[in-house]
Amino acid sequence: MGDVHDSGTRVSLLGRLQRDPTNESTWSEFVDHYGSKIYGWCRRWRLQDSDAQDVTQAVLLKLAAKMRDFTYDPSRSFRAWLRTLTHHAWSDFLEMRGRAGLGSGDSNVGDLLHSVEARDDLLRELEEQFDHELLQEAILRVRLRVAPQTWEAFRLTALERLSGAEAAQQIPMQVAQVFVAKRRVQKMLREEIARLERPAN
C-alpha cells in the first residue's frame, strides 16, 4: 500500500503549470489558490472590488506568462524561482498598466501599487500560499506515518491548542508523552517540509 495521501500535487502546482500552461484543471487550481491571495492583497492595498478583480486577473496572467520565460533551475530552491517570477511579472504588470492607462481614475491607487512595499507584500502573499500548500502536504504525509495516538497528541496540542495536560486526559496518555509526541510530529513536519521544499538532486 502506498502512502495514501502521498500526492505531491499542490506542492508542484506551479511546476505543473509551468510544464503545461494550457491545462485547464491546473489553471483552475492555480486561480483558486493564488487568485484569492492576490485579490486579498489588492484589497489590503485599498483597491476597490472592481480594480482588485482587474489587478488579480492581470497578475495571474502575468505570472502564467512568466513561467514560460523563466525555466525552473533545479539547483535552486523553488521559492527563489517564485520570487524571480513575481519580480518580472510585477514589472511587466506595471508597465502594461502605465501603457493602457488603467487605473487612471484613481492615481492614488496607482501610486500605492508602484511602491516597493506593495510588491514585497505581494511576494510575501504568494510565498505564504506556497508555504501553506507545503504545510498541508506535509501534514497529509506525516499523519499516516505516526501511530494514531501520537498524531492525536499533536493535533490536540498544536492544532486545537489544548494544553499537554488536557490532551493527555483525552487520549489518554501520560502528560510527558504528549509533549514527546508533539515534538516528534513537529520534527517530522519540518523534515517533510524541508524535503518538499528543496529540490532533490
Added chain:
Amino acid sequence: MSRCPSEKQLDLFLEEQLTDADVRSVSAHVAVCERCQSVLERLTGDVETDEPSVVLSRSSVAAGAALESRPSVDFLLRLRQTPPGALARESTSPRHTAELAAETPQVSGYEIIREVGRGGMGVVYQARHLGLNRLVALKMVRTGVNAGPKELERFRQEAEAVARLHHPNIVQIYDIGESAGRPYLALEYVPGGSLVQHLRGDPQPVYPAARLVETLARAVHVAHTNDIVHRDLKPANILLSNQELRDESPEPSSPESNAERPEPKAGASNLDSRLSALGSRLSTPKITDFGLAKRIDAQTSGTETGEVVGTPSYMAPEQAAGRGRPVGPAADVYALGAILYEMLTGRPPFKGPTALDTVLQVIHEEPVRPSGLRPKLPRDLETICLKCLEKEPYRRYSSALALAADLARFRHGSPIHARPVSARERVWKWARRRPVQAGLLACLVVVTVLGFAGITWQWQEAAAARDTALAEKREKEEQKEQADVARSAAELAQLQAAEQRRQARVALYYSRIAQSELQWRVNDYVGAEHALSECLPTAGLVDRRGWEWYYLRGLYRTYLFTLRHRTEGISGDVSVRPDGRWIASVQGGHSPDAQGKTAEVRIWDARSGDVVHVWTVPATYHRLAFSPDGKGLALAGTDGTIVLRNTETREEVLRYRPHTDSVAGLVFSPDGKRLASASWDGLIKIRAIESDGTRTLKGHTGRVYDLAFHPDGDRVASAGEDGTVRLWDSHKGEPLQVYRGHKSAVFGVAFSPNGELLVSAGSNGNLKLWDVATGRVTQSLTGQVGAVLNVAFSPDGRYLAYGGGDMTVRVWDVESGVERIVFRGHTAAVDGVHFTPDGQRLVSGSAGQAAVKVWDLTRHPEFATLARTGADIEALAFAEGGRKLVSISVGGQLQTWDASSGVLEDERSLPLSAKVLAPAVLAAFSADGRLLVARGRNDSRMARAWNVADGAEMAVLRGHQVPINCVRFSSDGKRVATGGCDTLATGQAQEVKVWDVQTGTELASVQGKGPLFNIAFSPDGHYLALAGEGGLLSVLDWSAGQTQFQVVAHRGDVSALAFSPSGKRLASAGLEDRTVKVWDWTAKPPRNAPALILTAPTFVCDLTFNPDGGRLAGIGRDMTKLWDAETGQEVMTLRGAPQRHYDPAFNPRLIFSPDGKRLAGTNWDESISVWEGDAQGGPPALERRQAARRRAADERATFWHVQEAEHCLEHKNLPAARFHLQQLAGKELSEPLRIRRARLAIQLEKP
C-alpha cells in the same frame, strides 16, 4: 524525582535521548509538576525555525477582520474559465457592473446609513433609529417584488410573533412597519458578520463548535416552545457579535489555563501559530430571520434575482422534497446538525454542483461521516451530529433541547444518549433509498424550483400524486429485500449443522496450535512437540495443517546440530577448542562412590558434527577445559582429581588431586602455563603446569563454584556458596577485592574480553555485571527462572550467554541490558555454554539430556532478518520462486536478498532522477519480483516500469490528470493499475487506469469521485478493488467501467486490500476500527455483510493471503497476525523486531513467497523479517533442512561479520568492530562486501 529536571534535560527528554530510567523518572515527575509542564509547553511551542515554509500567514489571521479581502466566488469562477493559453489578450477587463443601489428609500423615524446586504427579495440597510439613537438593521422587501395584501398580512403576523421572543441568542425584532407600501423590519444590528464568513470552509475546533451549536439549539428550543419554527437555519442566518470566544477544552479543565495560552503572533515565523491559524475564531451567535425565510431572503452571500432562493444544503429531507409533510421543529434540529457538520468538517453535509444535485443528495444519500473528513473526531460528537441528520424526523432528537443536552454531555465528557448507527444499518438505509427512476428526477426538478420559489396548488397536487407512486414503489422494494433476507436466513440454517461440526474440528486444531506455542514459550519443549503431533491428521479426516504447523515445527528445530552422548550424566561441561575446530563435552558428575559407572568425553568436529574422539573416563568427571594452544584438554571430577591430556597424542600429561571435594571450576591461564581449579572444599588452587608449584587461595566460606582468569592473567575471579565474588592476585595468591551483592550462592563468573567487566550469575537467576576497576555493579539482570549454572561472554564482548535450570540458553545484549534471544530445545538443565571463537555460534550442553546443541547466533531462532536496509521499505516481493527477496526503499534503493541466508546480494539505485520536487517513491513489484512500477518523482501523475534484473526501463505510463497514489501489478505481471485522486481540487476527481506494461498503452481509464486510498487487482486481472472515502470499498470491472460490488466496509479509512487467490473473496483492513473483514463480493444475491470479521491490531497496513488461500496475514506497526481465512480464527502473532520504543516512520509490508513457505514482513527498525514455515516431510527431510540451514549460516557468516562490524563502529564499540573485521581476514568476499570491508578497515585505523 522530586526536584525539577533542568530545561536541558527536558529538551533531551523531548528528543528521546534520555535513558529508559531517566525517561521514567522525568515522566513521573512531569505528570504532577505544572511548572515542568509549562516548560514543556514552551519547548514544544513557538519554536523559531529556519524553515521559511512554516511562516504564519498574516492574511489568514487578518482575514477574520477584513472579510471583504476574499473575492467573490463568481469572480473566481470567471477567472477559472479564462483560458490561460490566451495570454495575448492582455487584460480583458471583466469588470462586473453591479446593480447599483440607487434606490435608497426613506423610512420615517430612521436614518439610513448604508446598504449592507441584498438578496432575492429583500434588501438590508444599516440605519439609525432617530428617537432612540440606536443602530438597527432595516430589512425591506425590494421594490418590484409583488406581494399581495394577504401575504403581507401573514408576514406581519409572524413577525409580530417573533418580535415577542426575547433571547440573547436570537436577533431581536424591534419594530415592524410599512413605508411607501413596502413592509420593513427593524432588527437588532449585529456587527460581526455571519457564521459563513467565520467558517471560511475550515474545520473548527471541536469543543467551541459543540458549544456554539449547543447555544443555538437552546435558543431554537425557546422559539419552538413559542410555536415558532425557523425552517431556514443555516450559517448565513447565524450572526456573530464581535466578542471573541475563547478556544476552550472540555469543561473539567479550568478556563484560566486557556486564557494564558498565547495568541498566535502575527508574522511570527513559527509552526504552531501557523497551525492554529487553520482553525478560526468564533463569537456569540445570534439567530436571525426566524420564520421569515420563505418570504424574504436577505442573506448576505449573493443570491441573484430569479435564482433558486436559498441553499438546500441545510434543509431537512422532508423540507427539501416538499413531500407535503409538516415541516416542524425536527427540520430545525436537522439544520442544527448540518451546521455542526459544517463546523466540524469545513463543508455542509451535502453540496452538489447545483441546487438540484444537492437536493438529490439530501433526499437520497447518507452524509459522509464527519470522521471520514476529519479523522480522530470524537466519536460521540459524530454520533450526535449524525443523529440530527437522520432522514426520518422521528429518528432525530425529539427536541432542540435534547440536542443541546447531549452536546452538553459530550462537552462534559459524560456518556451521550445518542447511539451510533452501525455500518450495517447504514448500508441498509442507503440501499433502501437508492434513486429509483428517471421520472423521479423530473419530479424533483419541479419540486426544487417550485418548492423554493413559492407554493402553488398545482404543485401540491403533483407532489401528492408523486408521493403515492413513490411510496408504493418503496414498499415493493422493501418487501423484496425482506424476502431476500428471509431466504438467505433459511439457507444459512441448512448449512449450520454441517458447519458446526466442521468448525469444532477447526477449533480443536487451532487450540492445539496455540497450546503448542504456549508450551514452547514456557520452555516445555516436550509438551510443545506433543501438542504439535496431535495435529497430525487421523484417518478419514481432513488434514488441517497449514503454514503455522510447519513454522512451529521448524521453530522447535532451530539449532544447527544436536550432538549426543550415550548416557546421561548428573552434570557436565562443554568447551570449544580455541581454533574453533573441535567441540568437547563431558557428562558425568557422579559421586566418587558410584561403583562401576563410566562417563564419556566426546570430541566432535565443529563443522561437520562428526565424532572425532571418544574417551571413556570415570563417571566422576564433569568439568573440562581446552588449553589456549588447543593441545591440552584438562578434566576434573567430583573426587577432586584433575587430569591433563594431550589431544593430539592422546597421552595423559598430568594427573594430580589438589582438592578433597568436587572440582566445580577449571580454567587455564591465558598463557596456558597455569591451571586453576575451584572446589567444594572451599579452596582455589593455581598450579604451574611445568614447574609443579601451587598457590592456594583461601577466603570463601563454603564451596567455591566457579573461577575465571582475567585476560591479563594476573588476576583471577571466583564465585562461591557464600554469595561473594572475589578477585585475587593470581601470582601471589592474595585477595584483592570482595564483591558483595548477590543474595544467594553464585554459580558462575566470567570476564569480558577486554577485562573491564565481570559477570557473576546467581543461583536465583540473577546476573550482575561489575565494573572491575571500581567494583561497582553496573547492571543487574534477571531473566531466567531458576538457577544460572554457567555464563559466558561473547568474543566481541557484546553479548552474555547463560544457561541453567529453566532449560533455555539466553543471550543478553550487554550494552542495553535487553534479552536478545532465547534458544529453546534442551529438555533438561543447561550446565555448560560456550561461544565459538568466531562469535557465530553458541554451544550448550545438558548432561541430564545427554546432548550438546549448537546454536546459530547470526540468525534469530524465530525468523531470518534481512537487516539494515537503510531506509523505509516501500515494497517487497519474492523472486526466483521464493529464493530471493527484492525490496525497494522510499529513497529508490533496490535491494536483492537471498531469502534463506538473508545475505544482501545486490544493491542499487533506480534511475528515479528527481528534477523538481521529489515526493517519496511509491512503488510495487510484480508477483514474480521481476518487474517494478514506480510513480515518477518529478511528476506524480506519471509512472514508470522497470525490469528489476537489469534496471532497464520498460514503459512510461503517462496520462493521469491527477496525482497517482497507488500502483499495483496484475498477478500475471502483464498489467499495471494506477489510481489517483485530487482531494483538494473542487471536483474530488478520482481516476483509475489500467495499462499494458509491455507497451505502456493505456487500456482503460475509469473516473470517479472522492479520495482513493488503495487499489488491488483480482487474480484473474478482470477486476480492481478500490478503497475510497469513509471506508467505502468497491470492486470495479475495469474494462467495462462498471462497479460490481460496493459496500461501506469500515469505520474510517480502508488501509489495506487483498484478493484471495481464487479471487472470490476480498479482505479489507480498517485503518482505525481494529478489524479486518473478508467479503464474498461475488455472492449472488449480493451480500453487504462481510463473510468474516477479524479482530486486528490497529493500523493494519498490508494484507496478504497465502497461495492456497487458507491463511490471511496482516501486518501492523507492531505485529503481524495470521488468521484462518475460512473461519476467521486467529492463528498466530508474529513479531519481527524488538519492541519499538519510539514511533518511526515506516511502511508495514507483508508478503508470502509463491510456494507459501515463507512470509516476509518489514519492521520499524528498517529490517525485514522472514518467517519460514518449511519444516515439511519426515526425519530425512528434516535432516536435509537442517543441513540447508547450516549452509545458509555459513553463507551468512561473512555478511554477518561485516554488518556487525559496521554496527559496532556506528555505536563506537571499536574493539568489537575490530573483532568482527578480523574474522573476515582471509575470507572470500563478494565485491560489495570487499568494498565495505575496506571502508571499515580505513575507519577503524583512524585514531
